[in-house]
Amino acid sequence: MEKLIYIIMLLGLTTMVACTGNKDTTKHDETRIVLKDSVDSQGVQRMQPSKMEQTITFKGKDYQSFVNRVPGDSLARVKNDMGDVFVDNTITLRLTRGNEKVFNKTFTKHNFSSLIGADFMKHAILEGMVFDKTTSQGFVYAVSVSYPQTDLYIPISVTITPDGKMSMVKEELMEEIYEVDS
Numbered sequence: 001m002e003k004l005i006y007i008i009m010l011l012g013l014t015t016m017v018a019c020t021g022n023k024d025t026t027k028h029d030e031t032r033i034v035l036k037d038s039v040d041s042q043g044v045q046r047m048q049p050s051k052m053e054q055t056i057t058f059k060g061k062d063y064q065s066f067v068n069r070v071p072g073d074s075l076a077r078v079k080n081d082m083g084d085v086f087v088d089n090t091i092t093l094r095l096t097r098g099n100e101k102v103f104n105k106t107f108t109k110h111n112f113s114s115l116i117g118a119d120f121m122k123h124a125i126l127e128g129m130v131f132d133k134t135t136s137q138g139f140v141y142a143v144s145v146s147y148p149q150t151d152l153y154i155p156i157s158v159t160i161t162p163d164g165k166m167s168m169v170k171e172e173l174m175e176e177i178y179e180v181d182s
Contacts, residue, residue, distance in 0.1 A: 080123065
């Protein structure tokens with residue numbers, strides 16, 4: 001339940017941030033599916049698959065964004081401090097313009113290992129990816145690598161340019177910003 005609330009809050013925040021963008025150059029038509037996590041007969045927990053499709057207008061052109069999260073049963077399992085076992089996820093991001101493929105990649109948490117410490121990675125899963133906003137550089141997606149069923153996560157921003165190049169940066173957590181100001 002806590003994970004579902006976290007996902008809804010992340011999606012709500014993302015929608016709110018996306019809606020503050022330039023109305024003249026950004027249009028969003030989206031479909032989202034959110035389901036409850038499941039536990040199998042061996043007690044292994046996995047997040048339900050989710051798909052998010054939307055049309056984004058950027059500089060007068062329509063792009064189709066498709067984000068698909070599925071449990072990666074072939075990936076290494078993650079165990080928390082209480083001994084609960086979780087299946088990690090893969091997330092496929094596909095961005096097209098008409099019939100032209102702009103970007104297509106399947107991510108695992110290891111794609112973000114250059115931004116995240118090894119100790120955190122050992123106990124974390126790739127939780128989610130959502131479209132955030134457009135900038136002059138391109139399409140920005142918010143990514144969350146987290147400890148399963150907790151509020152501990154590392155936010156990452158992935159930017160895809162209109163010609164399909166990708167860049168990633170680790171975002172600051174709100175707590176880190178407030179600690180610096182104090």
